[in-house]
Structures are given as structure tokens and as C-alpha cells.
Amino acid sequence: EAGVVQSPRYKIIEKKQPVAFWCNPISGHNTLYWYLQNLGQGPELLIRYENEEAVDDSQLPKDRFSAERLKGVDSTLKIQPAELGDSAVYLCASSLGADYSNEQFFGPGTRLTVL
């Protein structure tokens, strides 16, 4: 069974530039999460989707971050414009169940460096 796929794995951009990350969850997983992980920290939730619907986006900085999950499968996370403080690893995860008490399967992440 294929795991969660993310691309790109690495991205280097200059500040004020836009950037987008893509995630393909495990087939059949209706729940998709985007996390941010800073160095030496645990993952922090940005947004959770149930199918196409964003059911928890309270942690997403909406002034510069946006996300979408068209057709309830793949998802894209965008930052526009990027700031120096956005440098981090962006993790995508998916789960079979519809609440947080379920095993989450993480992708390898996209390491973003903002110069």
C-alpha cells in the first residue's frame, strides 16, 4: 500500500515569493491534515479536512496561508507571500477515521527554506 505522498521534498525560495505544497493521501482516507514542524518541535496542526470540507482551520494563518482539497483527495497548501519565519517542514497526514482518535499516517514532508 502506497503511503502519503508529498512534493516537492525540498523548496528554497526568497521571502515574499509564493510557494505551494502538494499532498496525496492514502487511498480511502477521508481525513487529511496539514502540519507545520519547526526544528526541535513536534508537529503543529494547520488544518484538517473531512473530504472536501475544512473542519478545523483555526490554526491556519489565513492572511498568507491557504489550502484546498478539491474532490476530497489531493490537497494543496499555499503560502503567499512567504516570510523568513515560515522556514520549516510541512507535513501532510491522513487517517481513515473522522476524528482525532485515529492513527495518522504522515508523509515525508516538504522542507521549506525562505531566504
Add this chain to the structure above:
Amino acid sequence: QQPVQSPQAVILREGEDAVINCSSSKALYSVHWYRQKHGEAPVFLMILLKGGEQMRHEKISASFNEKKQQSSLYLTASQLSYSGTYFCGTEMGLGNTPLVFGKGTRLSVIA
């Protein structure tokens, strides 16, 4: 409220045992444990639910003390493959709340 993990780091020789603790200042519904190797994705180990039993994953087990609002991860007869950073993620209150992860415990197993 971020859970507090202890110790921050530990070095073991193969075959030794270790305990990693995760404490919260708020009532917990569940505690999730993940292991992350350098540059890789976090990998699920186990979930402990309120009122549930102690869980086990190979030679790794965990307990959940609801009254003390804490969980402990027990690594028995450690193997080189156990090296990595262990994170606890806590789900608070009545459940269905986002996991809040601790800062992690870095475990290094040496031969």
C-alpha cells in the same frame, strides 16, 4: 496547552530499558505516541484512550494515568532501530480535539 515530555534526550546501550514521560496540565481524552527518525515522517506507535488498557507495540508498551494526566512509554531491551525522536500527542477534554504534540524525546541507542 503543550504536553511536557521528559527526559529531553537519553542515550542507551543495546538491551537497556528506558521510560519516556508525557505530562499535561489539562484533562486528557487520549494520548498518541509517534517515533520520528531524522529526516523521515513520524510513524505511529500506539494510542491510549481514556479508560482503555495499556497498549503494546513489539517491545514498546505504554500506560495512561488519567488522574495524573500523564502517559509513560516503556522501551524494553532496546534495539538500534529504536533510535529516533519520540513524540506524544495529546487529545484533550471530551475528545475530537486536535492533537497537541510535545517537543519530543531524542533517544539514541548505541551498540
